[in-house]
Amino acid sequence: MKDIEHNENFRILIVDDVSQNIQIVANILKAEGYQMTYAQSGKAALAKAWSHNFDLILLDIMMPEMNGFEVCIKLKQYPETKDIPVIFLTAKSDTESIVKGFKVGATDYVTKPFNRMELVARVRTHLALRESQKALQTSEEHLREAVAAKDKFFSIIAHDLRSPFHNLFHLHEFLEDDIDTFDREQLVEFFKSLCENATMTFNLLENLLSWAKTQTGSVKFAPVSFSVSGLAKNIAKLLKSSADEKNITLTSGIDEDITAYGDTDMISMILRNLVTNAIKFTPKHGKITIDGEKKDNHVEITVADTGMGISEENIRKLFRIDIQFSSFGTQGERGSGLGLILCKEFAEKNSGKIWVESEVSKGSRFKFTLPGTKNYVRKR
Ligand SMILES: Nc1ncnc2c1ncn2[C@@H]1O[C@H](COP(=O)(O)OP(=O)(O)O)[C@@H](O)[C@H]1O
Ligand SMILES: [Mg+2]
Structure with a gap:
C-alpha cells in the first residue's frame, strides 16, 4: 500500500x-x-x-x-x-x-x-x-547557492567593508596635518561626512551579520500580529535625518488598523533597506512614501520614490545572489548589493513575495507582501 x-x-x-x-x-x-x-x-x-x-x-x-x-x-x-x-x-x-x-x-x-x-x-x-x-x-543546487553566498560574503568583507576605513584614515590625515587652517563650518562638514560614513558602514555590517545568521540557520523567527503603520512610522522616524539631508520628504500613509503577521525584526530590516535605498537613489527634493494595503488574505507594502528608477535590464539582476549588482547613489554613495538579497530572504521567510516596478528617471516602487493573519502563513 x-x-x-x-x-x-x-x-x-x-x-x-x-x-x-x-x-x-x-x-x-x-x-x-x-x-x-x-x-x-x-x-x-x-x-x-x-x-x-x-x-x-x-x-x-x-x-x-x-x-x-x-x-x-x-x-x-x-x-x-x-x-x-x-x-x-x-x-x-x-x-x-x-x-x-x-x-x-x-x-x-x-x-x-x-x-x-x-x-x-x-x-x-x-x-x-x-x-x-x-x-x-537539488543538493547540488543548494551547494552552488551556498558557494555563491560564501563568495559574496568574502567579497563584501574584502571590498565594501574596507573602503569606509580608507575614507576614515584619509580624513584623519587631512585633519591632523591642516586642522588649524579649517574654520568651524568646514569642520562641521567633516564631522558630518564622518558620521555618514559611519552610518553606512554600520548599516552594511548589520546587513552582513543578519545575513550571516540566515546562512547558518541561526536566525530566530518569532512571528506575531503587528500594526503595519506603527512599524512603518518607526522606520520613517529612524531614517528621517538622512532624508532631511537631501531635502526628501518621507511619509508613511498606512491605515492605522491594518495588521499583518510576521517577524517584526525581519520586516523592519526589509523596510529599512528599501527606504535607505529610496533615499540613496532619489535626488534632492524628491518624495518617498511608504504605503500599505489590505488585499484578500495578505497585506501589500509599497516603498515608492521619485528617484532615478531602474532599467528593465537591471531589474533582472536584482534579488539574486549569483549576480553582483550595485550602482552608485545620487551622491556617489557606494553599495554592496546585499540589501535586496536580504529583503528577499526575509520576505520569503515570512511567506511573502518581493518585487519592483520602476521607470528610469521617474522612480521606483518596491513592493512586498505579508500574510494578514497567522492562518495565511504558507506551509513549508
Ligand atoms: N529605490 C531604488 N531606486 C533605484 N535603484 C535602486 C533602488 N533600490 C535599489 N536599487 C538598485 O538595486 C541595487 C541593489 O540594491 P541593494 O541590494 O540594496 O544594494 P546596495 O544598496 O548596497 O547597492 C542598487 O545598487 C541599485 O542599483
Ligand atoms: Mg541598499
Whole structure:
C-alpha cells in the first residue's frame, strides 16, 4: 500500500499511435498506482512533455509522421525535458534499432509483446534512479547557492567593508596635518561626512551579520500580529535625518488598523533597506512614501520614490545572489548589493513575495507582501 501511495507522485507519459497498445501498458501500470498521461503521435508527445513535468516517458518507435527516435532526439535537445528517462517500447528487437535507441538518448527498451513483470521492473528501476538523480540535483543546487553566498560574503568583507576605513584614515590625515587652517563650518562638514560614513558602514555590517545568521540557520523567527503603520512610522522616524539631508520628504500613509503577521525584526530590516535605498537613489527634493494595503488574505507594502528608477535590464539582476549588482547613489554613495538579497530572504521567510516596478528617471516602487493573519502563513 505504501509503495502505491508513493507511486502516485510519479507521472508517466505513454506514447503509441495504436490505442490498444497504450491500453495494455496502462493496464499493467495502473495496478502500481502511477499517474499516467497518453499521446498518440510524436507531436502530441512533445507538446505534453514540454508543458508537464514527467518522470518517465514510454515511447513507441514506429509511428507515422514522427517516429520515436525523432521524438527522443527532440526531448534531449531541451533543458526542460532532457533529463526525463525514455524507455522505448519496440516490436523491433533487432540489435540495430536497439543500438540506435541508446544512441539517441534512450535509457532502456522493452520489446513487444510485453512481459508484465519485466515492464513493471524496468519502470520501477528507472523511476527510482530518476528520483535519486533529482535529489542529487537539488543538493547540488543548494551547494552552488551556498558557494555563491560564501563568495559574496568574502567579497563584501574584502571590498565594501574596507573602503569606509580608507575614507576614515584619509580624513584623519587631512585633519591632523591642516586642522588649524579649517574654520568651524568646514569642520562641521567633516564631522558630518564622518558620521555618514559611519552610518553606512554600520548599516552594511548589520546587513552582513543578519545575513550571516540566515546562512547558518541561526536566525530566530518569532512571528506575531503587528500594526503595519506603527512599524512603518518607526522606520520613517529612524531614517528621517538622512532624508532631511537631501531635502526628501518621507511619509508613511498606512491605515492605522491594518495588521499583518510576521517577524517584526525581519520586516523592519526589509523596510529599512528599501527606504535607505529610496533615499540613496532619489535626488534632492524628491518624495518617498511608504504605503500599505489590505488585499484578500495578505497585506501589500509599497516603498515608492521619485528617484532615478531602474532599467528593465537591471531589474533582472536584482534579488539574486549569483549576480553582483550595485550602482552608485545620487551622491556617489557606494553599495554592496546585499540589501535586496536580504529583503528577499526575509520576505520569503515570512511567506511573502518581493518585487519592483520602476521607470528610469521617474522612480521606483518596491513592493512586498505579508500574510494578514497567522492562518495565511504558507506551509513549508
Ligand atoms: N529605490 C531604488 N531606486 C533605484 N535603484 C535602486 C533602488 N533600490 C535599489 N536599487 C538598485 O538595486 C541595487 C541593489 O540594491 P541593494 O541590494 O540594496 O544594494 P546596495 O544598496 O548596497 O547597492 C542598487 O545598487 C541599485 O542599483
Ligand atoms: Mg541598499
